[in-house]
Amino acid sequence: MAKRKPTIHEVAHLAKVGIGTVSRVLNNHPSVRTETRERVLAAMSSLGYSPNPHARRVAGGRSYTISLILPVISTEFYNRLLEGIEQVLSEERYEIALFPIFSPLRLQRYLESRSLAYQTDGLLVASQGLAHLLPNQRFPTERPVVLVDAHSPRYDSAFVDNYLGGQMAAQHLAAFPGELFAIQMQEELDEVMRNTVGQERVAGFRDGLARVGRSLPDAHIFVSRFSAEGGRLALQHFMRLSRPPYNIFAGADLLALGVLEEAERQGLEIGEQVRLLGFDGHTWTEARGLSTLSQPIEEMGAEAARMLLERIRGYKGSPRARRFEPTLVVRSSTQDHTVYAD
Amino acid sequence: MAKRKPTIHEVAHLAKVGIGTVSRVLNNHPSVRTETRERVLAAMSSLGYSPNPHARRVAGGRSYTISLILPVISTEFYNRLLEGIEQVLSEERYEIALFPIFSPLRLQRYLESRSLAYQTDGLLVASQGLAHLLPNQRFPTERPVVLVDAHSPRYDSAFVDNYLGGQMAAQHLAAFPGELFAIQMQEELDEVMRNTVGQERVAGFRDGLARVGRSLPDAHIFVSRFSAEGGRLALQHFMRLSRPPYNIFAGADLLALGVLEEAERQGLEIGEQVRLLGFDGHTWTEARGLSTLSQPIEEMGAEAARMLLERIRGYKGSPRARRFEPTLVVRSSTQDHTVYAD
DNA sequence: TTTCAGGGTGGAAACGCTTTCTTGCAAAAT
């Protein structure tokens, strides 16, 4: 029992070819006849074979695995990001090893050079404040590093312009009658987990409002942890401050969800007494009729993955920064039925 | 540039020994003379040598890595669990590869037999409903599997008795005057993410109350997502139902934190008008004076890790179940200053 | 018909280690 995993030799034997040919099939080498390739692939799947990444690394210098370091907050966002990354990498038969940052301590472990995180072919880092923590702002590795949803002059990066998103929110919401409000994601207390995304979005909102002659009083900004319940508390808070209609920019779709829930509880009509704009563009927003600033999360992840692959393959240029812009998606939560001068 | 890393051969040559001896030094093999060992160590540090982990894994036939599959909810709990597991494994030169379940889709990928998760020496699975999803309730691997914070007759497991914890909460809180309330963690809608922990705790609470002749009306159970804000909403809800004092069993410390925050906002005194008992025993509860049912999370993780190591080393016995019990920690949140008959 | 090019393939060597086998040698036992 406990039969060992099949090796390339067993595949070769079953397919009646040499091990060299099996290896060529594994690596998509062009000079393998289609008929041979198929026989080998059939043998592989019949044996349940998968190559040993460590042996690949020893022999060829590549393990066909990359590391993704990411925080464990805001899971829907990271889930989509992962999806985008995986899309690109799986086409190239790359695997992803995840390094979720559960705590500052755990992060420190990841940053030690002997960590498993550095034993792969490259690093994808999805954490804002992370680069700033490192000595010389560099990760302790010779292998390529690409930042995603973050920015640094040292490394390739792909990120969304959150400030711009805030401005777009301002432009959209300022057109409606009624007072303006914002819900901002609380910044983590810990330096290590620092995440300024919420700040950037609200700053853009405030500045965007200023540009059209409106101002956002500090009292109209509700700071909340990242949860739907936070959105509910925010609406309760706003209701104590003033009367409808409320024009609310929620710093994230999840916060907006709480506003929707609480509005329903309070009997406020969405699109009339409460105009609500989220941020993220998660799929469920469509069903809920929630207007939102849609981020191209998957594309951002895919682009980061592509840049990393290029680096792994030897590209040596200076760091590239790919900026993505959110898109305003208007739904019923900011489309009321009354008509006013336009 | 990029001079190649020194290998075991160069170390052996410099220290004037064979490569076998260098390897023995690396692996703390006892039969190396102290004098020889020191010569080898000196050679290593003078060359800046560090062993190639991939080569070790290929040659040794082991990956010196185990997989930990876990959900990404309730991060403090899992952080502590990880800590306990790592404690044991790092002593044995083992690394942990994490497989966080971000979504049902991602879980399905982990369960496919060709996943990276199965490229390691063993599996540690910290997810309640997971075993039930599998064909024949077995993971598609010949490697050893141990469940932690979960239970199944098929595999070794280490878990905390949540129902008992609920009963202990009942016994403690029923002694105080005033009405009784509970906050229960919402079950995930998704079958895959199913987590009955919240249910078990509240069920124990209800049954424990029944035993002493008290009952817990359904209206006194507030079901909330897992967030501090959920606790705040819960207290608001209870305040609408009845007057102080409130005796509240929060299904998790994080929910209790929200109750603390909201009580402060509402001017209710903890320990007097609000008696509050959490569940988990996280470290911050001490500073906040929160009574709680402390779970031996680290020990549970450590025990699971030990069982897995034994299996990896060839232990063949039938599945073992290790049950842990929570401990009641009484602090000021359930120690009021008034005196009544005891 | 012969020569040549080049695609397709098998197998040996290499990657950097661990592990087993073997030998050398000194101390203990006969």
Place this chain on the structure above:
DNA sequence: ATTTTGCAAGAAAGCGTTTCCACCCTGAAA
């Protein structure tokens, strides 16, 4: 003095891959 024991350490055989070289074809060019 001879045999036995056991520890230390070198040599060599793997581990599961990639890569390179040599060889065999087949078909086009001469």
